[in-house]
Amino acid sequence: MSYTYVVSVATGTQGRSGTDNYIFITLVGTEGCSPRIGLDKPLFDDFQRGSVDSYPVGVQENLGEIVLVKLEKKTYLAQDHWYCRYVSVRTPGEDNVEFPCYRWLVDDKEVVLRDGRAHLPQDDKTSLVKEHRQNELKMRQKAYRWMAWQPGFPMSIDAKRHQDLPRDIQFDSEKKMDFVLNYNKAIQNLFLNHFMNMFQSSWSDFDNFKKIFLRIKNATSEYVMEHWKEDFVFSHQFLNGCNPVLIQKITKLPDKFPVTNEMVAVSLERELTLEQEVKAGNIYMVDYEVLDGIKANDTDPRTPQYMTAPICLLYKNTQNEILPIAIQLGQTPGEDNPIFLPTDGEYDWLLAKIWVRSSDFQHHQTVTHLLRTHLISEMFAIAMFRQLPAVHPVWKLLIPHVRFTIAINTKAREQLICEHGLFDKANATGGGAHVQLVQKTMKTLTFRSLCFPDMIKARGMESKEALPTYFYRDDGYKVWEATKSFVSDVIRIYYSSDEKVQGDEEIQAFVKDVCDFGMKDFKHCEFPRSLESREELIEYLTIIMFTASAQHAAVNFGQYDWYSWIPNAPSTMRKPPPTQKGLANITLIMDSLPDRGRSSWHLGAVWALSQYQKNELYLGTYPDEYFLEKPVKASMEKFKKDLAEISSDIKTRNQGQRLPYYNMLPDKIPNSVAI
Structure with missing residues (x-):
């Protein structure tokens, strides 16, 4: 008796996903295995981009339940790669069994696919599927290896170049994410070529910066250009700019920042002393202590560059606005480190604020952006590939949120943060300073600080009533809770108890790999080495997804808004910070700000980094069907609905705002760190 499947x-639908090579298939069932059969329809072009091709497979016996599908690609005339989205098998009994693939078949290689239902390792009973699971992880662990790119960094992928990566995690042909190419495109779009080689040539006044600014503007960047000198705009960025993660409510003034009531009394509005305002919860601070001792970029001996580690004191006035009331440009108080005040001369106060903004830029780019989103997300991604097979529900959950992350970071190490890379061109933290800064930050980074609610609470910033204009916090809470709810729904479908988590050897290996290898030598960071409950697993996965999506979006896509007006975010300073009052004038400020060449490098970089990519996949959008189970798909729909409601609320809130906040808008949050 014969049977036909x-x-x-x-x-795949992406470029160059089709193939002219031979494709063979073998069906593996619980009762038997089909012959190896070539798939070919005479006179037709099989396996072309976007196609779905169907073939009969005849066998002499019933194969039972189809549990595996083996695909093989063999060269015909010329070698080319093939991207398979899925294989579907219709059995003689008219059942359809789906086998998600979503990977490349490279050279004369084969891939063995498991059916699309998610399975925990302890739920697999037959030796056949257990062996497949183990073999998949063995192959992955050979392909995805840990490497220390720099000492004192989280571990990264063992690949020197993008082309050395496994093909499945390289960029698609449509996403040619090359920093140099993107940067050159920015230079052309912004008409910056004229200024590129004008290093050491200062601008004559602030209006001169418009020569490189006027080509591309938006509402926020134009508002910044017109109002950047105002104390409100300066302080607003600590709440809702590119680096809204440092401002903290203080309960006492630190000894290293000896601000007195007499210094700031004129700025206080409630007829309270400074000490009383602190006790009332109206005083905030931003401290760049981590920058102290970091050696500034010295790659160009013709132009010395400078960094400092300022402290800024902020006051919540009776209109609930945050305004600066004192700035100290170094960590050690003394006669040569004066405390600048709004009552000082116009240029003294302006230069002090410019120094704070430049320091904020350095911290943002290296710590908040590079380390705490890019490098951390890559570390989680590598461990995921090494320890979770494609049939695991957590792998299916996380795979959209690591899309292109390892590739973008590999490109960064090739072209951006490497020696003589783009980082060295314009940034004070170039020339190795960014490496020092990451190494120093890693000494105090903790796992709990990656948990959004914990990070907000640790800085005393959780109360909306106390500070109603902290939109980063408000929108972040909503996206965090929606993400956590989605993760919880999925996890509870597959884990009926805490014991299920404890008994999942693959999840435990994943978490252990992050702790023992990804965070090697950083035991003080207190990354968990195991998980004991569903709640712990839910929070762990929420941290991964939120960091890769919402947190990265919040600190990346506003860069052109806030950084395109150079005086508001100098990428470097060419004169040392003032050591006394009364010296600042327009000439000193212009000689301190980036020269024309570095300004152009800076502007091109922040434009390129702020661009959304073609075919971007936004949070809650999962076009690849890794999950087949109806309960999970229902959870996905609920997640999309929750995110849509958050987007609607944010857009309503933004109406009428002087500076609307969109950086946590769900429909503008990509799923992963991919730019």
């Missing part, structure tokens, strides 16, 4: 094979 109908196999449908879907080829």
